[in-house]
Amino acid sequence: MTAVVLSAHSLYRFFRAGEEETLALQGVTLEAEPGEIVAVTGPSGSGKTTLLNCLAGLDEPDGGTVRVAGERISHRAERERSALRSRHIGVLLQSKNLVDHLSVRDNIALVQRLVRGRRPVPAEDLLEQVGIRDRAGALPRQLSGGEAARAGLAVALANAPALVLADEPTGEVDGETERRVLALLREHASTGTAVVVISHSRAVAAAADRVLRMRDGRWV
Ligand SMILES: Nc1ncnc2c1ncn2[C@@H]1O[C@H](COP(=O)(O)OP(=O)(O)OP(=O)(O)O)[C@@H](O)[C@H]1O
Numbered sequence: 001m002t003a004v005v006l007s008a009h010s011l012y013r014f015f016r017a018g019e020e021e022t023l024a025l026q027g028v029t030l031e032a033e034p035g036e037i038v039a040v041t042g043p044s045g046s047g048k049t050t051l052l053n054c055l056a057g058l059d060e061p062d063g064g065t066v067r068v069a070g071e072r073i074s075h076r077a078e079r080e081r082s083a084l085r086s087r088h089i090g091v092l093l094q095s096k097n098l099v100d101h102l103s104v105r106d107n108i109a110l111v112q113r114l115v116r117g118r119r120p121v122p123a124e125d126l127l128e129q130v131g132i133r134d135r136a137g138a139l140p141r142q143l144s145g146g147e148a149a150r151a152g153l154a155v156a157l158a159n160a161p162a163l164v165l166a167d168e169p170t171g172e173v174d175g176e177t178e179r180r181v182l183a184l185l186r187e188h189a190s191t192g193t194a195v196v197v198i199s200h201s202r203a204v205a206a207a208a209d210r211v212l213r214m215r216d217g218r219w220v
Helices: 048-055 078-088 104-113 123-130 145-157 175-190 202-207
Strands: 006-017 020-032 037-041 063-068 089-092 163-167 194-198 210-215
Touching (some): 020 063, 037 175, 048 063, 175 194
Parallel strands (some): 037 194
16 A cells, blocks of 8 residues: 555646736645545635646646646547546536436446456445435436535545545535534545545535645645
């Protein structure tokens, strides 16, 4: 087992739209150890989602490297990044990680089929943990915002990932559900998972081991 689950070094990301250039990430370095929950906060447009996308291998940084569980995920073909993501990372983005035409149960099964050599946690158990066991047969569009957020979390945890990357996982849930989600993340962290979570919630910051603040693509 590697000492750090996530090692992102000196990440840069530029976006160009016509004449305008945005420096979304300006040399961001981040490491996370097994068992650690890191909260990332900062104003709108500061680069948080861009960072998470680069960490997840959903986007390529223009400079710098990302390693997850000892394997480099940056600067690789999309297919390779996708395979590494299935193997090591649970991703919960604001855009949601549920496939529309599959039930919640089948969304979990889909993620678990991509991972070999690990015994999957039964879908019902994952859904019990997030408190929506009775919604296993529902389609994503039949879920409330809070239920969809919890289903997304169950899917993010379905591959028993070394690293969980979550963008506002408690943005749409009530206080009680937020506590439940945080307890669940802590439980997974205690088994060695590292968690990086973007959030403006005070409860999330209080539950985290470290809180990092971003502004204009840099830590402040
Ligand atoms: N695909 C893109 N093309 C052009 N500019 C982009 C793109 N994605 C992000 N940006 C710009 O990069 C900057 C950082 O955006 P990002 O979404 O990472 O911020 P954020 O901190 O996650 O914001 P929020 O809290 O509102 O989600 C912003 O100025 C944004 O407009």
